[in-house]
């Protein structure tokens with residue numbers, strides 16, 4: 001059984017030996033943690049026995065575009081180009097134990113509270129009808145829990161699988177040897193570049209006590225100014241340098257190839273990405289606040305990002321204006337699964 005390696009920047013699966021994954025692992029250049037990427041395997045879709053299989057069986061383009069969105073079996077280059085519209089979902093993690101205690105968290109790795117778990121599940125319900133082909137998370141557990149819990153609600157019922165490429169052994173030991181199982185899996189890529197901004201010497205301090213000690217204005221400046229870092233930490237601008245670079249280098253190519261992507265990350269790494277997507281100025285981004293566990297939807301089309309979901313709204317219907325393709329996807333899911 002020949003294994004294939006998931007090549008992150010190409011967003012595709014190459015035969016083992018052809019993919020020099022090591023050369024694709026970026027050098028770490030600062031504070032927080034882990035390397036990214038890993039193995040995964042791919043083959044053309046084949047069997048169509050069940051309704052789920054039927055949903056995914058109609059494209060010769062394998063997993064680049066969810067087959068449910070590719071009605072034609074003979075997908076030519078031309079029609080593929082026309083279909084190059086992809087969904088981008090952004091989710092800030094649910095409430096963490098340190099959010100609950102009102103502590104500066106930054107790159108400290110704490111899990112979700114029970115409320116955070118519920119928020120993640122609720123977020124999953126909101127996006128349950130939107131296709132997801134790849135998931136990116138930070139290296140922090142609160143973002144990873146959020147992504148995984150959200151996907152438990154997804155109607156497509158694919159299984160998120162964390163890609164491990166820290167070492168050759170991790171890569172080899174996490175291979176999947178069933179084509180059918182691979183087709184029912186979604187690669188999850190964790191990168192420290194999507195981590196919360198490093199809050200420096202504020203990490204672990206209580207936000208209210210810090211404001212009492214240093215003054216409300218000073219703390220607000222540390223928390224919300226664009227280019228003023230907290231003591232020995234990252235400003236939003238510094239956070240943007242690595243988060244937006246990662247978004248452009250690793251995630252945009254997936255969207256360009258038609259893959260629908262979900263990113264589960266943090267207040268400030270997502271603020272910096274939204275600043276880029278919505279072309280906000282450094283003044284405008286100051287007032288951008290993201291709630292925990294509220295997914296936002298963008299459509300990537302012809303090189304542009306179009307925001308389709310408001311960060312606040314009472315229900316899925318109220319939040320998202322579906323595109324024609326997403327409405328079609330949902331309709332097909334209804335037909336296949338109801």
Ligand SMILES: O=C(O)[C@H](O)COP(=O)(O)O
Nearest residue numbers: 103104105106196223267
């Ligand atoms: O890191 C933290 O403390 C929070 O997740 C984000 O905090 P902020 O709202 O102060 O930027």
